Amino acid sequence: xxxxxxxxxxxxxxxxxxxxxxxxxxxxxxxxxxxxxxxxxxxxxxxxxxxxxxxxxxxxxxxxxxxxxxxxxxxxxxxxxxxxxxxxxxxxxxxxxxxxxxxxxxxxxxxxxxxxxxxxxxxxxxxxxxxxxxxxxxxxxxxxxxxxxxxxxxxxxxxxxxxxxxxxxxxxxxxxxxxxxxxxxxxxxxxxxxxxxxxxxxxxxxxxxxxxxxx
Amino acid sequence: xxxxxxxxxxxxxxxxxxxxxxxxxxxxxxxxxxxxxxxxxxxxxxxxxxxxxxxxxxxxxxxxxxxxxxxxxxxxxxxxxxxxxxxxxxxxxxxxxxxxxxxxxxxxxxxxxxxxxxxxxxxxxxxxxxxxxxxxxxxxxxxxxxxxxxxxxxxxxxxxxxxxxxxxxx
Numbered sequence: 083x084x085x086x087x088x089x090x091x092x093x094x095x096x097x098x099x100x101x102x103x104x105x106x107x108x109x110x111x112x113x114x115x116x117x118x119x120x121x122x123x124x125x126x127x128x129x130x131x132x133x134x135x136x137x138x139x140x141x142x143x144x145x146x147x148x149x150x151x152x153x154x155x156x157x158x159x160x161x162x163x164x165x166x167x168x169x170x171x172x173x174x175x176x177x178x179x180x181x182x183x184x185x186x187x188x189x190x191x192x193x194x195x196x197x198x199x200x201x202x203x204x205x206x207x208x209x210x211x212x213x214x215x216x217x218x219x220x221x222x223x224x225x226x227x228x229x230x231x232x233x234x235x236x237x238x239x240x241x242x243x244x245x246x247x248x249x250x251x252x253x254x255x256x257x258x259x260x261x262x263x264x265x266x267x268x269x270x271x272x273x274x275x276x277x278x279x280x281x282x283x284x285x286x287x288x289x290x291x292x293x294x295x296x297x
Numbered sequence: 298x299x300x301x302x303x304x305x306x307x308x309x310x311x312x313x314x315x316x317x318x319x320x321x322x323x324x325x326x327x328x329x330x331x332x333x334x335x336x337x338x339x340x341x342x343x344x345x346x347x348x349x350x351x352x353x354x355x356x357x358x359x360x361x362x363x364x365x366x367x368x369x370x371x372x373x374x375x376x377x378x379x380x381x382x383x384x385x386x387x388x389x390x391x392x393x394x395x396x397x398x399x400x401x402x403x404x405x406x407x408x409x410x411x412x413x414x415x416x417x418x419x420x421x422x423x424x425x426x427x428x429x430x431x432x433x434x435x436x437x438x439x440x441x442x443x444x445x446x447x448x449x450x451x452x453x454x455x456x457x458x459x460x461x462x463x464x465x466x467x
Binding site for chain 1: 328330359408428432439
């Protein structure tokens with residue numbers, strides 16, 4: 083049986099159902115808005131968004147693998163190209179449980195998510211700026227529907243509005259044994275011309291035998 | 298088959314390779330060796346308690362994978378010592394073995410999910426079927442917002458769909 087060629091992010095994106103971009107953008111905005119109200123500190127909001135993204139990422143990876151026919155992820159360079167790009171490209175989806183609960187804050191969002199809230203980003207991402215030893219690269223987004231209506235006010239200058247994306251990439255790569263550090267290098271909301279996520283490979287974690295001898 | 302949200306599972310289920318109820322049991326492990334799911338359809342003999350049984354199955358796969366990779370005469374990739382942990386998907390991987398009384402089919406995804414199906418020894422190639430089961434897992438378990446990743450699967454819908462599917466293939 084010949085191995086099936088991995089499907090491209092575009093092909094997957096084309097085959098899944100999508101939701102109105104504006105609904106998605108506004109809902110994401112509502113989440114960020116609510117986090118700002120609840121947590122008050124901008125740094126805390128960044129952290130929370132990243133955590134939410136992480137929780138999405140660790141699930142999303144399985145869907146991605148199942149739909150894309152990728153059968154192995156050993157080489158970081160190759161994986162980053164395929165997965166990081168594919169993930170951002172193909173789908174961003176947020177079922178209910180991924181959102182941490184702060185009191186009743188997320189009630190409205192829970193309501194939406196519980197009826198099958200789906201987010202899909204159909205943007206062009208490129209993976210560039212590899213360093214010499216191939217452990218660090220950048221994902222560049224030229225367009226990002228998340229920020230369609232957003233302007234950072236003076237009070238939120240430290241906010242990484244799209245921090246959920248860095249969490250998604252981190253979570254997904256962690257599930258294929260790659261511990262990474264994902265940071266924003268360029269942000270259109272801060273006057274840069276593109277969004278740039280730097281992905282740095284910290285280590286690859288091998289599979290271990292989970293049982294002790296005496297168990 | 299209609300799934301939640303209308304997204305079709307691809308590829309569509311592969312054609313059955315046999316008929317009748319020949320499947321014995323199935324395991325799903327995650328990357329940490331947690332048995333997410335154990336289904337049993339036809340298992341006349343049971344010698345161990347459930348936990349020991351799962352541990353033994355996981356150990357069998359773990360060792361076999363390590364051995365098959367070590368014995369690989371073709372791969373030039375650098376091989377560690379026997380028993381040294383590998384990355385999921387590293388080295389070659391076996392997909393089934395057959396004894397005179399049963400056949401074990403095995404699939405591992407890059408995210409470390411292992412799906413094991415034990416069937417009648419005369420069952421045909423089940424690789425596509427395992428892939429399809431992985432798709433079921435994604436649709437019914439991973440996408441279930443109330444499922445906590447890494448915990449045992451208790452999704453009725455998944456279990457019934459799985460039962461139905463496995464009955465169809467083996």
